[in-house]
Amino acid sequence: MAQTAARRRRTEERRRRILDAARARADADGWDAVTTRHLADSIGYTQPVLYGHFPGGKTEIMRAVALEGFVELAQTCRAAVGGNRGRRAVEAVAVAYLDFAASHPALYEAMFQLPLDARFAQEDAESELREGFAALADAIGDDGDGTVTEVLWAAMHGLSLLERAGRLRAEHRDDRVVELAARYCR
Amino acid sequence: MAQTAARRRRTEERRRRILDAARARADADGWDAVTTRHLADSIGYTQPVLYGHFPGGKTEIMRAVALEGFVELAQTCRAAVGGNRGRRAVEAVAVAYLDFAASHPALYEAMFQLPLDARFAQEDAESELREGFAALADAIGDDGDGTVTEVLWAAMHGLSLLERAGRLRAEHRDDRVVELAARYCR
DNA sequence: CTGTTTAGTCTAGCGGTGCTAGGTTTTCTA
């Protein structure tokens, strides 16, 4: 039985290594470069071992990475709001959000862009996602039905993606944040 | 020489069929379902023929489709603005933009999400993209340096993507448009 | 009309992908 626990520990540890390897490779070279063969190589095993940990294959691995991303993003947004209120809060959360997306491109991509199962958001990630949403709503003091928060979220999401795609002028990033905050405080 | 013209016409026609087939298949089943083999089949030729028309392969085909999308989107936005001014103009353009993205998902994906060459936007599509951007700027009467227009564009872009991903409440779509227009008129 | 060049097209194949069936080895249990 003691060995069983050790085994479980090893399993858990290897699961971690798979996710870390996937995330590292994805951040470096994009998700296309994350292949099951490379992933298996990087943990010192062969392909089928991956499927013991993630029966759903590459898709499930990406899902697991994305899920961690939702947790981190919600925490990041909460921390950014801190004691700020009104315009300051919106600016802080916007900066934090854009920084997060910019500094973890592959993670953000897994969270929002990859064709993961559509029902994904409604299950595991739902609570994490809602937590992040609530952080946003608090930041702008949304006391309505959440419509304003949805629009703010969409704006930050769009800014993240267009910035990364190089379609917005990088030198105007701060201006955009200011502009955004001015239009969404209260 | 007359035959040469006929040949060119046939070439042009086949190029059209390739693009149409790609776009149709992509809209139906996503870009992953657009394979060079299926594409060749659907025009009645074999794979290498595609590379005679698009030496860059699948990527170049997607690029060509995306380019047409930029033209259509710019026209759509211009038409939507029409004689409207202020808040009405923003609402009209937002509705048109979101409708466009929703009704041509694969086209929109090719335009903004697929990992096409980064320098893509700076070349062919630049003028079309700028045209669409100008239409937006006009709609909101942006007389500044374009920062506001960038933020509005990002908001619409984000709304499009989050809506399609099923992460916004579909029944609140009109509310979001109203909210958006209220915050970006003037 | 004939021979030659050129353009168009196909066959076959490369290296890569995600994924898996089935046999082998290692580890744990009794």
Add this chain to the structure above:
DNA sequence: TAGAAAACCTAGCACCGCTAGACTAAACAG
């Protein structure tokens, strides 16, 4: 220590984007 169970690997499937080289049809020159 013998047998059961878990862990792991080999080998292979069907598919992907893409291309070299052979073949055929059309255009041209004499």
